[in-house]
Amino acid sequence: MTIHIGAAKEDIAETVLLPGDPYRAKWAAETFLQDVRLVNEVRGMLGFTGTWKGHRVTIQGSGMGMPSLSIYVNELIKDYDAQTLIRIGSCGGMQDKVNLRDVIVAMTASSLSTPSRGFFRELNFAPCADWDLLHAAVQAAEAKGTPTHVGGIYSSDVFYDERPDLNEQMVRHGVLAVEMEAAELYNLAARHGRRALAVLTVSDHLLTGEAMPADQRERSFGDMVEIALEAAFA
Numbered sequence: 001m002t003i004h005i006g007a008a009k010e011d012i013a014e015t016v017l018l019p020g021d022p023y024r025a026k027w028a029a030e031t032f033l034q035d036v037r038l039v040n041e042v043r044g045m046l047g048f049t050g051t052w053k054g055h056r057v058t059i060q061g062s063g064m065g066m067p068s069l070s071i072y073v074n075e076l077i078k079d080y081d082a083q084t085l086i087r088i089g090s091c092g093g094m095q096d097k098v099n100l101r102d103v104i105v106a107m108t109a110s111s112l113s114t115p116s117r118g119f120f121r122e123l124n125f126a127p128c129a130d131w132d133l134l135h136a137a138v139q140a141a142e143a144k145g146t147p148t149h150v151g152g153i154y155s156s157d158v159f160y161d162e163r164p165d166l167n168e169q170m171v172r173h174g175v176l177a178v179e180m181e182a183a184e185l186y187n188l189a190a191r192h193g194r195r196a197l198a199v200l201t202v203s204d205h206l207l208t209g210e211a212m213p214a215d216q217r218e219r220s221f222g223d224m225v226e227i228a229l230e231a232a233f234a
């Protein structure tokens, strides 16, 4: 048990999927896992453990933004010894070729800052995904026929961005999508020698202004969850 996760150590699996939205955790666990148990509800940040094709999996909400994700991932790594951590999030498309509901597999994540910024001091550390997970996720996406893009994303500290010039530079530099957690997940995984990946579904589009309603952000991202599970146990 930790300050933010009420589960016993043995109730958290080595493989953890991390949606920002705790209700996406509930939906994904109830939809894709067997023998599901609620293992955390501290602060309403729901976590569930069950099995997928015989493998133990925890799906734990991480909240919105890197400071929130950092709390959960630090505790999952240091107190629960999680080995494989895969974010399953929503994101905003930033390229014409990226469409609503497409899947993004994030090789790397640019940021203005992360909770690790102070730790790295003058170093511009390049956070990157675990290659085996990334490769397996792309293969799983291809096998499913899910429209998928692989490349760099932007982990922003803000949802309501007052820097349109910054988004323009991201678009110009080929960044596929914006979300708010992956860069710090990759930083923490690198620091502690764990495997991490972010698999995202495009829920908004910054160029077209399209946006999905809240219920679809919670419950319509099945391909992303299956791709993450296939990658974790490839």
Ligand SMILES: O=P(O)(O)O[C@H]1O[C@H](CO)[C@@H](O)[C@H]1O
Pocket (backbone or CB within 6 Å): 019, 020, 021, 063, 064, 065, 088, 089, 090, 091, 159, 179, 180, 181, 217
């Ligand atoms: O849908 P989730 O996983 O929460 O991810 C995205 O959605 C939230 C913003 O609406 C941020 O957390 C962002 O990263």
Ligand SMILES: O=c1cc[nH]c(=O)[nH]1
Pocket (backbone or CB within 6 Å): 090, 091, 092, 093, 156, 159, 178, 179, 180, 203, 204, 205
């Ligand atoms: O951070 C995010 C997440 C989803 N959609 C966005 O536009 N931004």
